[in-house]
Amino acid sequence: MQNTIFLNRQLKVIAPEGNQTLSNTYVATALKNLEGLGFGFSKELITRVQTMSELSFFKFYKEILSSLKQMVGAHIRHKPMYPNFPSEVMEMDEATLYVNAILHYFTLEQPVKAIGERSPLVHSKELQLIQLGTEMEFVELMTGLMAAKTSISPTDKEDLTWFLSTYDDTEQVLPKELPQKENMAFIIGTLLRLDKITNVTATAYLKTATDILRLAVALSDGDVSLAEVTRFRSFKNRERRFLLAAMELCPSLQLEDMVRYKNRWIRLGERLHPSAHQRRYPKANTAFNAMRNNTIIKTFNGRIEQLLEEKNISEAIALLTSRPGEFARRLDHLLRLADQNNHSQIGIAAEFEKVVSEVSTPVLLQVLAHFRHRNNAQDLRVFFPKGNVAKLFGKHNTLDPLSELVCQMMVSICESALRQRFSELPPVGKVFIDDNLTRYPVPFSQRSASKALRTLSRGSQLPLSDDDIVRFFVWWKEGKVNGKETGQVDVDLSAYFLDENWAYKEHISYTNLRSDYSFAVHSGDIVTAPRGASEFIDVNIPQALKEGCRYVMMNVYSFSEQPYKDLPECFAGWMGRNDGNTGEIFEPSTVQNKWDITADATIAVPLIIDLETRMVVWTDLSLTRGLSTANNIEGSHSALEAVGKAFMSFNKVTLHDLFRLHAESRGEIIEKKEDADAVFAEYEGITPEAIEVIISEYLV
Structure with a gap:
């Protein structure tokens, strides 16, 4: 399983070093078979397998072959309805095609026809070389995935589950920070179920009430993004006590936070029975009572909405500065209100600049992209809603243009903050950045990404x-x-x-x-x-x-x-x-x-x-x-046309943008790839497929 994961993610394998001399006949035969799948071994990997015994090599090769077949879809037999496709279908008359289809619907049998001889394949695809990897590289891959700053995919979760269940001393490789809340809930929930983390360690990652709710959802195999409602399972006694204790110790157990998901907390309370443990966990019991008894709670977002409705921009900004991330998300709305009510848009930008250093990198990059393309003429505004299904929403663009000066100011503010942040990271030396990376969006969310031979962000x-x-x-x-x-x-x-x-x-x-x-x-x-x-x-x-x-x-x-x-x-x-x-x-x-x-x-x-x-x-x-x-x-028809048009009009920040900001902040951009200390390119160095590296090391 380890090499299967390594192959899928980085086209690397771990091959044990032996002390024998393997016959070149075995190596050549294996390489010829892999060539038919479009793969080969690097020079270093060939050298390593030549030291293996026949038994070790056969076991290693069998695992590699099986994994590669699965990756390209060759692990099963493909049998189309017309075995001499495409010529057979193109040559057959319409009446025969129609009769064959009707008979197939009634009998579920396929037309019987001898399979003709086919000429050899006319194709010369360059082989993808499998590299020799190390145990340390694999562990770094998995720990980097846990430290991701964006949501991870179902495949990521499967691989992490295997890693956490297989490796000893998982607390030793667990990052001190799990910055993405959905990932944190999944990882801590997995370790709790495996009984491979102490309650003290687990509780330290739970900072808010919503963190605890996500963890309860993770333990119930639900949607940790909270986009969909989860049916909570019956928890074991030790799990109930842990969740209630986590609420009791939570440094920020705010009712305002809980009321956002009020009905889910009520359902969770039915599983945790807080009243039966009220002496031990009084804070948790009081919080659940507030949800059940419909206690009126003034929320931050409620106050902001009221102020915006009243067009009280000054007070709204004063309140938003306490939550810079929310300030960033509401910038466009504030600027439009200011334009309509004779408030200073430049003043709003200046207030945001005071707190911009506290806004997360993914949010800053998205704000940057938004204002860079804010006044572009386009029919649709496009949104990817969070959740486990990859949906796309598009709506007609009815936004009035904003001042180009203000849009440029917002872009400059975001870029300056990101450069300052990235400058505090280790230097990268001379950097080559491939212009083709402008075709690849930054992978902000992978929660619904499909498992693929080439895993890329949507819009690539x-x-x-x-x-x-x-x-x-x-x-x-x-x-x-x-x-x-x-x-x-x-x-x-x-x-x-x-x-x-x-x-x-x-x-x-x-x-x-x-x-x-x-x-x-x-x-x-x-x-x-x-x-x-x-x-x-x-x-x-x-x-x-x-x-x-x-x-x-x-x-x-x-x-x-x-x-x-x-x-x-x-x-x-x-x-x-x-x-x-x-x-x-x-x-x-x-x-x-x-x-x-x-x-x-x-x-x-x-x-x-x-x-x-x-x-x-x-x-x-x-x-x-x-x-x-x-x-x-x-x-x-109409739905597909709308989907296509909406998707192609989606503005995004690219990997070229991200890597340029890093290079400008902690390195030197050069023109010649061969002279570079770090390469960011379509097929070399840090590529668009190195999603684990990008979301853990470059979205800091």
């Missing part, structure tokens, strides 16, 4: 390979999940084509297996998958551009409406091909990215391709049922 723009054909794929399986049968599962792969104005051009789906203009083709609709099923779509980029297509959105629908989280397995991805009829239909070495679809949703919109710029925009979005009367692409 990845260059396509030079191939003319993009091949989308999806694989899913029916079966049993948590003891419950899924029943028949029908997952549909679709592609949605739009012109440069985001107007509909064409779609490819189970109702339209091939384009009228011959630029796209579907492998055939499979409606049940007891042993697993695959669907593919080929998109010919030059032909699609010739017909006026600018964007293509990949979509995966659960037509039978089971949420993806309730399936034994479902994953998707894309490949690059020069000729769709050469090689096997699924060639692991051509996989550009593969990800697991596990959201509590029935529609996935993982990516948008800008065919003109040949960029893949990573969206990783999930939508719930309710867009139309049928859960398919035909019923979702």
